[in-house]
Amino acid sequence: MKSVSIIAAAAVMLASSVSAASNDPRECEVCMKVMQDVRDAIPKADQTNKPAIEAALGAQCAKDTLSARERKICYYIDPIKRDVAHPFSLGMPVDRLCKRINKSNSEICGVKFPVKTENLEKKDLTKLRVKQLKSILVDRGVECKGCVEKEEFIAMVQNTEHLAGSDEF
Incomplete structure (x- = not known):
């Protein structure tokens, strides 16, 4: 039982x-x-x-x-x-x-829809999930090889800020 x-x-x-x-x-x-x-x-x-x-x-x-x-x-x-x-x-x-x-x-x-990334500060990026950070990088056409920790994804998003803005597929 x-x-x-x-x-x-x-x-x-x-x-x-x-x-x-x-x-x-x-x-x-x-x-x-x-x-x-x-x-x-x-x-x-x-x-x-x-x-x-x-x-x-x-x-x-x-x-x-x-x-x-x-x-x-x-x-x-x-x-x-x-x-x-x-x-x-x-x-x-x-x-x-x-x-x-x-x-x-x-x-x-x-x-x-892409995650809005205009004027995001580091404290705002820390609120995002890793899946959302990965999505931002995919939208920018960037692959984060070797990224494991959330902080590494945040750093990559900040380093590729100049690639933001394209909405084409």
């Missing part, structure tokens, strides 16, 4: 850790912005009309003002517009919509 309760407790802890990991505020952030922009562009009367939603997706993705990451999301969504339009027409929130379409293409939620 003890082993059953231990297994049940382990299952509860595993489930809670999985749900906590999926609550990353940056998860699917670019997809959610694109979908919210589409939702804002559609008149209320057409928000249940699938062809109108597909047309609005196409119009949103055709804009010249999109960032490189938003264009990347459009590239992923274009072949599955019809699959996106159905839950969209039912009024599904954008976060759930993006997580649903992420099941068909796991790269959708992997697209993230």
Whole structure:
């Protein structure tokens, strides 16, 4: 009987850790912005009309003002517009919509906006996670070979400050 309760407790802890990991505020952030922009562009009367939603997706993705990451999301969504339009027409929130379409293409939620690095001081960089510091370096096209400690990543981010600013992929 003890082993059953231990297994049940382990299952509860595993489930809670999985749900906590999926609550990353940056998860699917670019997809959610694109979908919210589409939702804002559609008149209320057409928000249940699938062809109108597909047309609005196409119009949103055709804009010249999109960032490189938003264009990347459009590239992923274009072949599955019809699959996106159905839950969209039912009024599904954008976060759930993006997580649903992420099941068909796991790269959708992997697209993230770059971490803002303008005017960051060393004390601000220490607040970032190593994963975010690595992301900054990847955005700058720099690889930190031999970096193990967080301080080494911070130093590399500071040393490559002159490379910041590009948003192309």
